[in-house]
Amino acid sequence: MTLEEKLAQAETHVFKTVFPDSTNHHNTMFGGKILLMMTETAFMTATRFARKGFVIKSSEQVEFMRPIPASSLIELIGSVERVGTTSLRIRVDIFLEKMLEEGxxxxxxxxxxxxxxxxxxxxxxxI
Known part of the structure; x- marks a missing residue:
């Protein structure tokens, strides 16, 4: 399998519903829960790429651009950004969809x- 094929196969999509038990006092998703889910998605993506055990070394430049309200749908997408000798850098993006609206x-x-x-x-x- 080529590197490009491995990169494509490793892309990971995780869908979640934002229920009240994941929100803070502003009725938006708790930032710590978001980081947990992003870390899990990064781990799954790395594992799918290399089929090895992994530990997290760092998180870099996590940017919260907009709050995620309760009763939303979210999709986390993990993709391999860089392949090193013993490490991988994984980008995780989160997309928000309102349940009753398009887009x-x-x-x-x-x-x-x-x-x-x-x-x-x-x-x-x-590798």
Whole structure:
């Protein structure tokens, strides 16, 4: 399989409904919950790309462009941005859809670096 095919196959889509248990006192999605879901999506994307164990090294430039109101639908899309020797940088974008309206908008974006590890928790080569 070519690198381009692996990159395309690794793209990960996760859909969620924003229920009240995920919101804050402003009735918008809690930022910590958003970061958790983005980290999970980054992990799934890295795993699908390399089929190795991963740990997160860093999150970079997470930008909250608009709040996510309760009773919304969101889609998280993870894609591989960069392939290093032992690490991957994964971009995760979140798109907001109102349940009863057409259209969608990108509302959050960020990058996460994950390191591939072996059973002894030591870094290993990606490819």
């Amino acid at each position: 969608r908008d990108k509302v959050v974006t960020g990058s996460f670096t994950l390191v591939a590890i072996n059973e002894h928790h030591k870094p290993v080569k990606i």
